[in-house]
Amino acid sequence: MNSEYHDNFQSAQAEAGEMLGRSGQKSLFDRMDWLKQLHELCLSDNQPLIVRSTEKDAQAWMFLMKKRFGNYTALANWYNFTYRPIFVGALDEVNKLALLASVAKMLRSFSHHIEIAPVPEEDSVASLTERAFEQAGWVVFKSKADDNHILVVNGRTFDQYWAERPGQLRSTVRRKAKKNIVSIRVETEFSEEHWADYCDVYSKSWKPEEGSPDFLKSIAKQEAAAGCLRLGLAYIDGQPVAAQFWTVENGEALIHKLAHVADATKSSPGTLLSAAMFQHVIDVDRVNLIDFGTGNDPYKREWMEDVRTRYRLTMYWPNNPLSWLPILRYQMSALVGKR
The missing domain is CATH 3.40.630 (Aminopeptidase)
Known part of the structure; x- marks a missing residue:
């Protein structure tokens, strides 16, 4: 050896x-x-x-x-x-x-x-x-x-998964979606315009200043080139108000970053965007597992079912x-x- x-x-x-x-x-x-x-x-x-x-x-x-x-x-x-x-x-x-x-x-x-x-x-x-x-x-x-909070999909559709979420979460999504104020898009390719929207949301959110935006952007480009990027963006009146950076590969979805503009909280754009992202990776990408990374933020328990x-x-x-x-x-x- x-x-x-x-x-x-x-x-x-x-x-x-x-x-x-x-x-x-x-x-x-x-x-x-x-x-x-x-x-x-x-x-x-x-x-x-x-x-x-x-x-x-x-x-x-x-x-x-x-x-x-x-x-x-x-x-x-x-x-x-x-x-x-x-x-x-x-x-x-x-x-x-x-x-x-x-x-x-x-x-x-x-x-x-x-x-x-x-x-x-x-x-x-x-x-x-x-x-x-x-x-x-x-x-x-x-x-x-x-x-580490995770969701093991176990072959469920999004509708089946969603039916098992807390009633308050489902009610919030149902009520806010009816108002049709928030528009959502899930991007699988990298563009400077969409990344600028992501950065704009992050800078106006409750999150601290990004540790290394150059690193995150480089990884986003790299994963987009491999077909693994899932960049979620929510808009109100054409302005970005929520953003999420995910990657999908080998049957697993990783939730790297998420943020929303503090002033837009009453419209729940972050919650609506999360629902759209979960639906995309479960029904379109057909992942087996969704990984919310490290940390014990209370909201993770609403979306995930297991802890490692x-x-x-x-x-x-x-x-x-x-x-x-x-x-x-x-x-x-x-x-x-x-x-």
């Missing part, structure tokens, strides 16, 4: 080829184009550390970034629904564990403290990562990082004195919590 590291995306991309591209990775967040743009446009102040372990045709990759004093974190931010080690090849759990343990061993030369989140537990990846690092000698603490936990893994290399006090603090906290 061989391990190597890269401190830049150019050399990593040369090694990865298409294995970390759209054809090789199902998840948007596991692809080189996402990670590279995220670093360039959002996280460029942090030196990347990209570690790969290989065994024949099987590979495990881990994308981290340096913080300070030997601390590394996941190369991820608030745009990520998930962060996890990335595997290449047809691997069972034993192979994944061995490859990831090899990555963890190499990381001992770079860092005494690594923290990654939001790690999913689908396919047991959070537990697998925990075990691999422990196998390599790290002390690992696993904790809850966030919640996202985890934080905090790893310390115990042979480094800088790790001793943090390890002790975590252990003491765990003991207090058990009382």
Whole structure:
């Protein structure tokens, strides 16, 4: 088994080829184009550390970034629904564990403290990562990082799904739609005009200033070119009042961003737009799952039915004195919590 590291995306991309591209990775967040743009446009102040372990045709990759004093974190931010080690090849759990343990061993030369989140537990990846690092000698603490609200469609039509929504939500949509004030469109292609409308809504909404509008626009263009963009826009008297940025791929719809103009709240354009977007991805795109990302905003419970936990893994290399006090603090906290 061989391990190597890269401190830049150019050399990593040369090694990865298409294995970390759209054809090789199902998840948007596991692809080189996402990670590279995220670093360039959002996280460029942090030196990347990209570690790969290989065994024949099987590979495990881990994308981290340096913080300070030997601390590394996941190369991820608030745009990520998930962060996890990335595997290449047809691997069972034993192979994944061995490859990831090899990555963890190499990381001992770079860092005494690594923290990654939001790690999913689908396919047991959070537990697998925990075990691999422990196998390599790290002390690992696993904790809850966030919640992920989802809807499993289970073959329902939109009408069937909608009949199961809370009565107040259905009543709001029915009443506001009757007034015929709000017009809605769902765009699948990127245009500067529609993106300007999206940005206009966001700037006039209750949301804080966009962290990296250039990154979001780049992803929108990229996903539109692949046929995956779903940009929802609502208008009143020709003016944009609500906007939503979704992507659809591999039977899953991801809700990346949504906002509405505060002054238009009484017309419920955001709610009407959400209903139209759900109808489109369920009846037209025929997705199996809709993912509302991380966060526990109350309105998500009206639209979604299940919640998945996202985890934080905090790893310390115990042979480094800088790790001793943090390890002790975590252990003491765990003991207090058990009382």
